[in-house]
Amino acid sequence: MATKRHKKSQKKSLLFFAPLCAFLWPSALAQEALLPTVPDDFAVTLVAQEPLVRNPCAMAFDARGRLFVGQGPQYRNPKPTTPGDTVEIMIDTDGDGVFDKTKTFARGLNCVQGLAWRGRDLYIANSPDLTICRDTNGDDEADEYILVYTDIGNIEHALHGLNFAPDGKFYMSKGNSKGLNKDAAHSAPQPFRELFDIPTLPGAPALPPPRTFTPKTYRKTYHDPADDWGRMGGTLRADPDGSNLEIVSRGYRNPFDVGFDSEFNWLGTDNDQTEGDRIFSPFFGANFGWAHTWSADWTGEHHLPTVPISGPVFTGSGTGIVYADTPGWPAAFRGVWFINDFLKRTTYVYRPRWEGALMQPQGGKWESFARAGAALYQPIDIRSGPDGALYVTGWGNSLGLVSKSGQQQNEGRIFRLAPRALPKAPTRPTQPLAQRPVATLIADLASEVPSWRTDAADELVRRGPTAKSDLLAALRQRNLPTAQETWLLWTLGRLEPTNREIDTWFATTGHTLSPNARRQSLRIVAHRIREWQRDAALPAFVTAALTDPEPRVRFTAVQAIMQARATALADALWTLAARETDRVTFYATWHALLEVVPTPALQAKLTDDRAGVRRAALLALLDRNSLTAEAVQPLVKDRDPATASLAALWLAKRNGNSLLVVEPPAGTQFTGELRVAITPGIKPSAVSYTTDGSEPSPDTRKSTARINIKDTTTIKATLFVDGKKVGNTVEATYTKRATSSAPTITLTPPTEPTTLAQVKALLPTAKAARGQAIFNAAGCFACHRVGQEGGAFGPDLSDVGSRGNPEHLIRSILEPNAAITEGFTLLNVMTQDGKYAVGRLHEESGAVLTLMAPDGSLTRIKRSEIEFRVSLHQSPMPPFDRVLSAPDLAALIAWLGEQK
Numbered sequence: 001m002a003t004k005r006h007k008k009s010q011k012k013s014l015l016f017f018a019p020l021c022a023f024l025w026p027s028a029l030a031q032e033a034l035l036p037t038v039p040d041d042f043a044v045t046l047v048a049q050e051p052l053v054r055n056p057c058a059m060a061f062d063a064r065g066r067l068f069v070g071q072g073p074q075y076r077n078p079k080p081t082t083p084g085d086t087v088e089i090m091i092d093t094d095g096d097g098v099f100d101k102t103k104t105f106a107r108g109l110n111c112v113q114g115l116a117w118r119g120r121d122l123y124i125a126n127s128p129d130l131t132i133c134r135d136t137n138g139d140d141e142a143d144e145y146i147l148v149y150t151d152i153g154n155i156e157h158a159l160h161g162l163n164f165a166p167d168g169k170f171y172m173s174k175g176n177s178k179g180l181n182k183d184a185a186h187s188a189p190q191p192f193r194e195l196f197d198i199p200t201l202p203g204a205p206a207l208p209p210p211r212t213f214t215p216k217t218y219r220k221t222y223h224d225p226a227d228d229w230g231r232m233g234g235t236l237r238a239d240p241d242g243s244n245l246e247i248v249s250r251g252y253r254n255p256f257d258v259g260f261d262s263e264f265n266w267l268g269t270d271n272d273q274t275e276g277d278r279i280f281s282p283f284f285g286a287n288f289g290w291a292h293t294w295s296a297d298w299t300g301e302h303h304l305p306t307v308p309i310s311g312p313v314f315t316g317s318g319t320g321i322v323y324a325d326t327p328g329w330p331a332a333f334r335g336v337w338f339i340n341d342f343l344k345r346t347t348y349v350y351r352p353r354w355e356g357a358l359m360q361p362q363g364g365k366w367e368s369f370a371r372a373g374a375a376l377y378q379p380i381d382i383r384s385g386p387d388g389a390l391y392v393t394g395w396g397n398s399l400g401l402v403s404k405s406g407q408q409q410n411e412g413r414i415f416r417l418a419p420r421a422l423p424k425a426p427t428r429p430t431q432p433l434a435q436r437p438v439a440t441l442i443a444d445l446a447s448e449v450p451s452w453r454t455d456a457a458d459e460l461v462r463r464g465p466t467a468k469s470d471l472l473a474a475l476r477q478r479n480l481p482t483a484q485e486t487w488l489l490w491t492l493g494r495l496e497p498t499n500r501e502i503d504t505w506f507a508t509t510g511h512t513l514s515p516n517a518r519r520q521s522l523r524i525v526a527h528r529i530r531e532w533q534r535d536a537a538l539p540a541f542v543t544a545a546l547t548d549p550e551p552r553v554r555f556t557a558v559q560a561i562m563q564a565r566a567t568a569l570a571d572a573l574w575t576l577a578a579r580e581t582d583r584v585t586f587y588a589t590w591h592a593l594l595e596v597v598p599t600p601a602l603q604a605k606l607t608d609d610r611a612g613v614r615r616a617a618l619l620a621l622l623d624r625n626s627l628t629a630e631a632v633q634p635l636v637k638d639r640d641p642a643t644a645s646l647a648a649l650w651l652a653k654r655n656g657n658s659l660l661v662v663e664p665p666a667g668t669q670f671t672g673e674l675r676v677a678i679t680p681g682i683k684p685s686a687v688s689y690t691t692d693g694s695e696p697s698p699d700t701r702k703s704t705a706r707i708n709i710k711d712t713t714t715i716k717a718t719l720f721v722d723g724k725k726v727g728n729t730v731e732a733t734y735t736k737r738a739t740s741s742a743p744t745i746t747l748t749p750p751t752e753p754t755t756l757a758q759v760k761a762l763l764p765t766a767k768a769a770r771g772q773a774i775f776n777a778a779g780c781f782a783c784h785r786v787g788q789e790g791g792a793f794g795p796d797l798s799d800v801g802s803r804g805n806p807e808h809l810i811r812s813i814l815e816p817n818a819a820i821t822e823g824f825t826l827l828n829v830m831t832q833d834g835k836y837a838v839g840r841l842h843e844e845s846g847a848v849l850t851l852m853a854p855d856g857s858l859t860r861i862k863r864s865e866i867e868f869r870v871s872l873h874q875s876p877m878p879p880f881d882r883v884l885s886a887p888d889l890a891a892l893i894a895w896l897g898e899q900k
Helices: 006-015 018-023 026-031 190-196 438-444 450-463 465-475 482-494 500-508 515-531 540-545 551-564 567-579 583-596 599-607 611-623 629-637 641-653 756-765 768-777 806-814 886-896
Strands: 042-049 058-061 067-071 085-091 101-109 114-118 121-126 129-134 144-149 159-164 170-174 211-213 233-238 246-252 255-260 266-270 278-280 318-324 336-341 346-350 352-355 358-361 367-371 379-384 390-394 413-419 660-663 672-678 685-690 704-707 712-721 724-735 826-831 836-844 848-852 858-862 866-871
Touching (some): 058 379, 058 390, 058 450, 067 101, 067 121, 085 121, 101 129, 114 170, 114 450, 121 159, 159 450, 170 246, 190 233, 190 246, 233 266, 266 318, 336 379, 367 413, 438 450, 438 465, 450 482, 465 482, 482 500, 482 515, 500 515, 515 540, 540 551, 540 567, 551 567, 551 583, 599 611, 611 629, 611 641, 629 641, 641 712, 641 724, 756 806, 768 886, 806 886, 826 848, 836 858
Parallel strands (some): 255 318, 318 379
Antiparallel strands (some): 114 121, 121 129, 129 144, 144 211, 159 170, 170 233, 255 266, 266 278, 318 336, 336 346, 346 367, 379 390, 390 413, 685 712, 712 724, 826 836, 826 866, 836 848, 848 858
16 A cells, blocks of 8 residues: 655656656657646646556546556566556545555456446456456455456457446457467357357356455466467447357457447447557447458448448557546537547547448547647546546556566556536535435436446336336436436336336337437337347337438437347348448448348348349348359349449458459559459459559550559559449559668667667757668668658558657667567468468458568468467567667667657
8 A cells, every 4th residue: 555655755756857758859858748738728637656556557436436546567468477466546635636545456467457337346357357356345455356257368459448338238348369268167258259269168158157256366367468369359248247248349459448428329449550540439240340251451441341430540559438528628528539549648539420320520530639748648548537527547658567677667647637617526425325316316327427327327227116207207308418318218228127118118208309319219129129028029110210311310220120130120121221321321231131131031132123132132141151152253243333342352352362453562662563463253354553643444454564663653453344343443552662862871880789778868969860861771661661751561650759759669679579569560370281471460351361571562371271370479670789879779769759
C-alpha cells in the first residue's frame, strides 16, 4: 500500500519535471508542456503518477464511485517468474482531487487489460484468463478469485473491451492470439476455439466450468507470448456467469476496446500496423475481413463479403474508447465518442453520423481533443467518472520492462479531463441497492458510470413485476434522455421472460414512442424469443419494418429476424434482398438468410430473376463453403456486375490471388517490368490498364510492359469478361527507385558499440539537416517510407515525429529485437513437404497465408499445406549499434523528429 508521504513527492515532481524531458525532440524542448493540450474551456489534472501507479492499463469505477486500476510488470514478454499485476483502489485522503494512496484489491494476475464492475464482482481481462474477483467481507480485498475462462490467448492481441450492456449480457473483445490447447479440461471455450481455428481436444467440454480459488490458491496462468497466432479475433457475449457464450462478430486482428452509445450501437478500435488501424461498428453476424473464410479485406470498401469500417484507416495505435453524453459538458462534446491513440499520444473526439446503417465520423475524420508532444501523455484506457469528468490512463514510455535488472521502471499516469465550469455532481444515495426507491434506480439508468446503470437495471429486474408499473410510467414521459429510454426499455424487456403481455406492449405501444424506441423494441422482441420463447413468432411490426424508408430500421428488423431464427420470414428477407440498396443492411440481409435458409433453398435462388436475390444467395453459399468451382464459373458472366464480380473474386481467391495480379506490389520502388495479369481460371477474359490516369477500356488490352518510372506512376487496371467490366478498377502506385535527394555521405562505424545514453546526451545539439543523408546512407529507404520515398516492408516513418518518443526509436535502432513495432515481426512457416518460408505477415484468409519479403515480393501459401507456423519475435532489421556512431544516430533521430 502506498503511503501518504507520496503526495508531497508527487506534487514536487511536477515542479522539477524538466530533467525528465531530456529525451524529447530537440526542437520541441522549449515549448513542451507537461500536460496534454485541450480546448480552452477544458482543464486537465494529473491525478496520479509513478510510483503510485505503473503502466496502468485498465480502469473501472465501482458502485461507490471509487476508481480501480489494473497495473503492473506483466506487459510485454513476461517470464514465468515475472511478478503478477495488481488491481489497485485509488484513494485521495485529503480530498484535493489528487490520489495519494492505493490499496491492493487483487494481486497475482496476468497482465490486466480490461476491467468491468457488476454488483460486488470485478471482471478482469488478464489473458489467457478471464477472472472475477469478489470481496465477500467488505474489507476491500478480494476473497474469491473465480477463473471463468482460461487458455484464451496470450497477452498480445488479448482479451479487452469488457462491457455490461442493456440486455444484461457481458460483452468482450478478443484479438487473434490463440490458446495453447494442451489440456482438454482447461481449454478455451468452444467459441474462442472457433475464432482461433484450433481443434477441439478429445473430452474437452464446449464450456469448461468456472473454478473458484482463494487469494492463497489462485495462480495466474502463464502463456508464452512467443506462441503462434490464431486465425482471427472477435467480439463475444455471455451471461454474467460466463454461460451461453457466443460470437457476436468476427474478422479482427487486434481489437483493443469496444463500447456502446446511448442507443446500444457499438464502436471499437482494431490495430494493424501494416495497413493502418481502423474503427469498426460490430453487430451480430458481422465479419470485418481479417482472415476471412475466402477473401480477406481490411476496410470492407467495395467488398461485399465483409462489413465496411466506420471511418478511414489511420497510422496510430487505437486503444480505449468511450461514448459520452455527459450533462454539464458543452454541446459540441456531448453525444460523441472519445478515442485514445497510444502511438500518437492523442485523445480524439469522433462525432458520429449515419450513412444509412453505417456509423461514420462527421466530415470523414475525427478531431484532436487532448494531445501531448511529450511522453507524459500515452493514453490507454478512458472512462467516464462519477464527477462527470473523463479519466485517462497513461502508459509508460515503452511497451514493457526497460531496466536491464528486470525491474519495472516505466512511468504511469492517470489524467482527469473536464470542462472548467463542470457542475458539481449530486450526492449519491448511501443505502443498500435493495432499499433504494425505484425512482432512484431509474435515474441511475441515465448514468455515464457503467456500474451504476448496470446495478440499477439488475436490481429492477430482480424486483420483477413490482417494478413493471414504474418502468411503464417512466416510459410514458416524453423527451427522456436517449440512454435512459434505451435502458428503461431493455430493463422492461428483461422482466417476466414468458409474460406475453410485455411482448404485446412492445408490439403495440413500445415501438411507437420514438425512433429509438422502435429500434430497441425490434431488438427486444427478438431477444425475448431467442432467450426464453423459442416457439414464439415475431410480431407483425417486425415484418412491417422491412419496408421502412429508414435504413437503420430495416437493418434492425433484419437483425431481429436473424436473432430469433425466424425461418417463416425467409420470403420477406428475399424480397428485401431484391431491392435493398443500403450497403450494411444488404450485408445483414444475406447473413440472415445464411442463418435461416438451408443450402438447397439457397442454391435454388442462384437462378432467380432478381439480381439482388442471386447476389445474396451467392454470398451466403460462398460463406457457407457450399459451392464448387464448376458451379461458380458460369456466374462470372452473370448480367448483374456485382454478382459476376463476386464469382470472379471467389475463383481468384481460392487460388490465393486477387482478380488481377499486379506485380511488384503497390508501393514498391522499382525499375523494370511491371506485370498485370488475370488470375487463372477466369475465362474468357482480358485485362486492360492505363498509366495516364484514365479509366481502362476493353479496347486497350495489355498483359505486361516495361514502364519507365520517372517519379511516381499510378496504374489503373480492370478485368473484362466478354467485354464487360468485372470487379473494381485496381489502382497501384509505384515510385522510381532512386537515392534520396539528400547529399551522399560515407558512414564511419564506431569503434565501440553505440549506446542509448550516448545518443540521448547528443540530442539537444544534433543536426537534423544531416539526418536524411544518414538515413539514405544506412539503407533505411529500402524498407521504410518517409513521405513519397522508401519501401513498404518496414513501418512507415512519415509521421514518426508526431509520436514523440525518441528514446523508444533509439532503442529500436540499436536493439531491433527489443522493441519490434506491432505487426512487423518475422513469421516462420513450414509446409508439409518440409519447405520453409520466412517473412512479414502481409495477409491471411481462410485459405491462404501471404508473406512479404524485404524486397516487397509476396509468397502465398495454402493454409491446408502448412505444417506449423511460429512468430519468431525477431526483427528483420539488423542492429545498428556497430553501424551508426552516436553523433550520426543523434542526427538521424533529430531528422526523424521533424517528420510529422
